[in-house]
Amino acid sequence: MLPLLKLVPTYKLHPVFRVSTLHRWVYQCFSASTNSLQMTSHNFDSNKKETDFNFLFNSCINVNVTKQLHALLVVLGKSQNVVLSTKLINLYVTFGDISLSRSTFNHIHKKNIFSWNSMIAAYVRSSKYHEAMNCVNEFLSVSDDLRPDFYTFPPILKACVNLIDGKKLHCWVLKMGFEHDVFVASSLINLYSRFGVLNAAHKVFVDMPVRDVGSWNAMISGFCQNGNAAEALGVLNSMKVEGVKMDTVTVSSILPVCAQSDDIVNGVLIHLHVLKHGLETDVFVSNALINMYSKFCRLEDAQKVFDHMEVRDLVSWNSIIAAYEQNDDPNTALRFFKGMQLVGIRPDLLTVVSLTSIFGQLSDQRISRSIHGFVMRGEWLEKDVVIGNALVNMYAKLGDMNCAHTVFEQLPSKDTISWNTLITGYAQNGLASEAIDAYNMMEECRDITPNQGTWVSIIPAYSHVGALQQGMKIHGRLIKNSLYLDVFVATCLIDMYGKCGRLEDAMSLFYEIPRETSVPWNAILASLGIHGRGEEALQLFKDMLAERVKADHITFVSLLSACSHSGLVDEGQKCFDIMQKEYGIKPSLKHYGCMVDLLGRAGYLEKAYDLLNNMPLQADASIWGALLAACRIHGNAELGTLASSRLLEVDSENVGYYVLLSNIYANSGKWDGVVKVRSLARDRGLRKTPGWSSVVVGSKVEVFYTGNQTHPKYTEIYKELRVLSAKMKSLGYVPDYSFVLQDVEEDEKEQILISHSERLAIAFGIISTPPRSPIRIFKNLRVCGDCHNATKYISRITERDIVVRDSNRFHHFKDGICSCDDYW
DNA sequence: ACTGGTCGCG
Structure with missing residues (x-):
């Protein structure tokens, strides 16, 4: 007969009122003289049954009281008692002292299955999985007469760290006929879920003849933790159909899924269930609610949950701090951190991770350095990579890439995220070529595999310097593993094609990928904008609404700047209005900037000034x-x-x-x-800010800084520029010295204009590519007005299409004319 | 006397 459902007495923790009982007792035993100790031992009937000690075990509230009880049992000659010793093993590990559990265990002469099970479970409870497996082997080799029972398996299954061993254990479970035990089966589900083998997990689940709420929870959390939100909600639904009610565990595993799949309706419904059944007193549940509301940017709700909590643990504080930190309110986050210190909860690694992000946001150099010192003193860098990654990120946010790089170098171990953080840091501080160097170094590391995060940091760096070829190489690589369909990666590629002047490629990629969120729409709208295709941007915005995609504040930035580049004043004004009235989006500085630009470019200077x-x-x-x-x-x-x-x-x-x-x-x-x-x-x-321009020749990106005289082709470049200059003047070009600030003689001013980075890049492009082939230039600042004028002449003289992308827009020069005239 | 399933980071 198989053990199906058992009533299990869970280990209840120690009603506080009993503490005094034990203390009084122990006091009588130890604090008095030796005589009275002996007297007490005599008084205590050493033939009492084991259950008579229960009240003492229940009174143990920490490791010291447990030690006192242990000593008492030794005095009473009970140290060999296997029942009492097993209880001690469990108490010690509850209070975090696994070595005392072990020595207690060692002292038992006649170990039985209960004591072995407890010892194995104790190792698992303190996350010493390797020791747990050793203990299992010890058990199998030492005892001939004892066999594992269904209590033995759940801890072993939890301690299993690879799938091959997991499958062996599963065979073992089948051989011994334990596969239908609720606990063993739930552990198997959990094991397969940990290794992502969800079909195996699900098979165990459906084969179970009896399921309790724990089994449902195991299956649901299996789907949750592998990101299968739909399946998780499906299992939840059939659980509801079978009349099993969600408990605190179900709720805390399903809430992160609601956040992840942006399902606020289910999230709120579950919150209602929580309130109806009084589950909110559970710390796990409340913590999960805080995290969910934080992901939905609903800070008031998150805080309401936090305020109503009766007991708050470290995770609760970390969650509320992270909530404000993630939603760009570092000051409030910091207030909560102080509150946490006030109630005497010690920060852990994740608190410190939040703190680094907070100080990065506050851009406070001094405190940032002090937290760096705090991490170094605690030797936390060695404990976990995340803390080092967070520090790199913090320095990157502060714009101090030197420090970021130093910390990165010092990391005892680097993972993909460390590299991604470094690359992103360089890219976001405008150091695209450093970002590319870092990426190339990363590719040389054998144990590091690039992931989505890598692509979304390196592709923008490539588009920043206009390295279209390299970007396309990555696109090709991603097609092989379909990662280009990932919305965030694809959006970077769209942005890259847009910024590199390949609007058609950007469009065709856009139509290939999922478009349910605003993210890819925003990118393609921006691409249309910088190409001066405002009308098409407006049409695409209509398509977006027709496909029921919700526009956000970034959509309107893209849209407004598209209108501004194409001189669509009325349309832009209309967008600005509906953004506020229909979408309830409060205009940010970016939106006002677009509007001032829109009105100002079109000549409504007074209106722009009023706004x-x-x-x-x-x-x-x-x-x-x-x-x-x-x-x-x-x-x-x-x-x-x-x-x-x-x-x-x-x-x-x-x-x-x-x-x-x-x-x-x-x-x-x-x-x-x-x-x-x-x-x-x-x-x-x-x-x-050092101005630089880049030009792609073949597959190589050449970068030129203004006045750069160190380039190997320097002599030829300046020779070409002087020849061009003479031809330009004969066609009517007059240098505009008002773009030169330095107070120098006229001929020197001309020299300065000639050494502008964009001019160097164009000249290099001319001498390095076949006649009449197009030239693409990227400039980090706006194109100088005189260079803009000169490029018109150069395009006519050399019969080349010259495309210049500056920090503002595209300039397409062809046959002496530019696609835009309002170049500033 | 001993067993499973839950929340937080970049």
Whole structure:
């Protein structure tokens, strides 16, 4: 007869009121004199049955009280008693002292199956899986008369660390006929789920003649942890059909699935179930609720759950801290961290991971360094890679890639995420070629396999420098394993094709991939925008709505900038309105920037200025910059002066603005203004962001910095530029010195214009590629106005199509004409 | 007397 359902007494923990009983007792035994100790032992009837000791065992609340009880049992001559010793083994491991469990176990002369089971389980409970397996082997070799029973298997199955052993154990279970025991079968389900063999797990599950809520939970969590949300919810549903009610475990494994599959309806329904059945007093449940609401960005709900908790553990605090940290509120997160310290809960590794992210967001250099020190002192770097990865990420967020790289180098072990973090750090700090170098080094490591995270960090780096060939190589590699269908990877590829001027390739990829979320739509809308195809962007937006894809704030940034690049003022205005009225999206600085740009470019300078003045947010440099650029196009020196003075208040470091202002003055003949701006720039000792341009020749990306004279082809490049310059002048080109800020003689100014990075890159492209082939240039800043003009002439003289992508948009030069004229 | 299934990081 198979043991199917058993009533199992679970180990109840120690009612506190009994503590005093034991203390009084132990006090009588030990704190008094030797005589009274003996007297007490005499008084205590040593023939008492084992169950008479229960109240003492129930009174043990920590390892010290347990030791006292242990000593008492020794005095009473009970140290050989297998029942009492087994209880001690379990108590010691409950309080985290596995070595005391072991020595207690060793002292038992006649070990029985109960004591072996407890010892094996004790190792598993303290995550010493290797020792647990050793103990099993010891058990099999030492005792001839004892056989494992169905209590032995669940812990062993849990300790199993590879699938091959798992399958052997499964055979063993079958041979001994334990496969229908609820606990053993649930453990098998759990084992197969851990190794991702869900069909095997599911087979064990369906073959079970009797299932308790634990078996359902094992199956559900198996699907959950392998990311099969639909199947998990399916099992949950049949559980409901069979009339089994969700318990705290079910709820805490299903809630993360709701978050993962963006299923807020089910999430809230489950929360209602929790409230109806009073499950919210369980810490696991409340913690899972906090995490779920955090993923849905519903911080009020997360906090409500947190506030109502009666008992909060480390995970609760970590969860609420991470909730605010993940939703860009580092200050509140920090307040909760302080609250946690106040109630005396010690931070663990994950707390520190959140803290690094918080300080990265707060961009506080000093505290960031102190947390680095804290990690080093605790030698936490050795404990887990995640903490090191978090530090690399923190320094990257602070823009300090030197420190990030140093920490990275010091990591005792590096995983794929370490590399991804480093690559992303370089890429997001505009150091694309360093990102590419890091990626190439990563490819050389044999034990590191790139994953989705790698692609989404390296592809943008390639598109940043216009390395179309390399990007396409990755695309080809991803087609082999279908990862290009991953929405995030595909979106990067779309963005890359867009930014590299291959709009058609971007479009065809877009139509190949799943489009249920706004993410790929936003990318393709932005691509259309920088190519000046505003009408098509608006049409695609209509398609997006027809396919019931929800537009978000990024959609509107893409859309507004598309309108702005194509001069679609009314349409842009309309988008701005429906964004607020129909979607309830509060415009951010980016949206206002697009609108100022849109109105300003089209010549509605006053309207743009009004909007800027009346917006509820503090204008930043990019918005004043947009207004200033518009003033330059339309030659409005007054407003331009005003904009630039405000601009220099918020960002006096960016030399580009001085150039713009000087250019405005020069165009309106205000030469004293030009002089003033130049001396201002000189006095501030401006170090400008190094401008660079890149050009792809063959499969190699060549990068040129302004004034770069170290390139191996330097002589030929400058020779070509001088030849071109003479031809350009004969066609009517006049250098525009207002783009030169330095106070030098005219011929030197011409030399400076000639050494602009975009000019060097174009010249290098001309001398390195066959005649009349097209040239693609990338520039990290905006193209200089004089270079823009010069490139028109160059395209005519050399009969080449020249495509220049700068930080703002595409410029397509063909036969002396550019696709856009408002180049600033 | 001993057994299974639950929450948090980049």
